[in-house]
Amino acid sequence: xxxxxxxxxxxxxxxxxxxxxxxxxxxxxxxxxxxxxxxxxxxxxxxxxxxxxxxxxxxxxxxxxxxxxxxxxxxxxxxxxxxxxxxxxxxxxxxxxxxxxxxxxxxxxxxxxxxxxx
Amino acid sequence: xxxxxxxxxxxxxxxxxxxxxxxxxxxxxxxxxxxxxxxxxxxxxxxxxxxxxxxxxxxxxxxxxxxxxxxxxxxxxxxxxxxxxxxxxxxxxxxxxxxxxxxxxxxxx
Numbered sequence: 001x002x003x004x005x006x007x008x009x010x011x012x013x014x015x016x017x018x019x020x021x022x023x024x025x026x027x028x029x030x031x032x033x034x035x036x037x038x039x040x041x042x043x044x045x046x047x048x049x050x051x052x053x054x055x056x057x058x059x060x061x062x063x064x065x066x067x068x069x070x071x072x073x074x075x076x077x078x079x080x081x082x083x084x085x086x087x088x089x090x091x092x093x094x095x096x097x098x099x100x101x102x103x104x105x106x107x108x109x110x111x112x113x114x115x116x117x118x
Numbered sequence: 119x120x121x122x123x124x125x126x127x128x129x130x131x132x133x134x135x136x137x138x139x140x141x142x143x144x145x146x147x148x149x150x151x152x153x154x155x156x157x158x159x160x161x162x163x164x165x166x167x168x169x170x171x172x173x174x175x176x177x178x179x180x181x182x183x184x185x186x187x188x189x190x191x192x193x194x195x196x197x198x199x200x201x202x203x204x205x206x207x208x209x210x211x212x213x214x215x216x217x218x219x220x221x222x223x224x225x226x227x
Contacts, residue, residue, distance in 0.1 A: 032213060043122075043206065043219040044162070093161045097213065105150065105210055112161040 003027050004096050006110035013084055014118055021079045021113045023094030029074035030096035034107060035067075038091040050077055084117045091115075121145075122218035124207050130224045137194040139221050141207030144188065148209040151183055151190045155203045156220065162206055165192070197225045 003026040013019050023033060032051050036044040048064075050056035050071035058064045068080040077096075081088055091114055095107035121144040131137045139153075150169035154162035168174045168181040168190065180193040190209075194201055204220040 034215075041126075041219075043217040046214065046216075049213065091159075105213060106164070106167075107215060109161045109163075114159070 002106075002108040004030075004094065004108045004110040006092075006094055006113050008113060009111060010114045010116075012116045012118065015085050016083055018080055018082045019084055019115060021081075021092055021094075021115075023077045023079070023096070023110050025075045025096045025098075025108070028096075028098050028108075029100070030077075031074065031099045032097045033071055033077040034095045034097075035069060035077075035079050036093045036095070038093060038112075044093060047079075081115065084115070086117045089115055089117045122207055122209055122216050124205075124218035124221045126219060127222040128224045129221055130226065131197050133197060133199060133225055133227050135197050135225075137197045137201070137223055137225070139192040139194075139205050139207075139223065141190045141192075141218055142188055143190070143207075143209045143216075145209065145211055145216070146185075146188065148211050150210045151181070152208040152210065152215070153179075153181060153190075153192045154206040154208060154217075155201075156206055157203045165205075194223075197223075199225045199227050201225050 005024045007022045035047045038044045047062045048056040048058045056069035071077040093112040094110045123142045152167045153165040156162045166176045168183045174181045178195045182191045206220045207218040208215045
């Protein structure tokens with residue numbers, strides 16, 4: 001159980017365009033979803049935390065107008081990178097947790113989305 | 119600022135040996151501690167977690183926690199070439215996970 005999917009797995013876009021990444025919990029209801037970004041040979045850096053039906057909480061230094069997060073249901077969160085630039089090229093990973101599960105603080109990770117901005 | 123420190127490696131061990139991975143953390147309020155394995159280009163996979171001082175064993179893996187020293191380690195017994203990956207240490211406080219940069223492990227046949 002506890003499967004999280006992401007779509008797309010890879011995306012290449014032109015500078016200035018917007019890209020939407022979907023994160024879905026397939027077999028459980030995710031009360032909280034997390035978005036991370038990982039640059040090569042770096043750690044996962046938390047970008048934002050979102051609870052279903054409420055606004056996301058962004059980490060310091062993450063522009064909320066550039067990285068739009070929507071958590072409209074208990075199984076879906078989306079991250080939209082607006083006006084993407086080459087420096088936004090990275091590996092974006094979502095995770096999900098459920099307060100109603102046996103491990104309320106365990107995060108289940110999606111497979112990640114590789115974004116390349118040309 | 120909450121920090122999680124790991125030696126970047128690579129740590130090279132021969133097949134069948136014990137690999138020892140270490141992690142220190144700065145936040146004394148950390149509540150539980152996780153080890154993830156990450157293959158190149160993939161997302162992290164949970165190996166195990168620990169929240170009490172002492173040792174916790176799961177198959178070939180043993181996690182050790184010493185909260186007084188703010189130190190957590192992972193031992194991998196009978197290392198296999200398929201264990202070659204980057205191992206991420208993460209600490210949790212409430213719902214937030216903070217990750218270290220990871221240690222690359224190379225297991226040679």
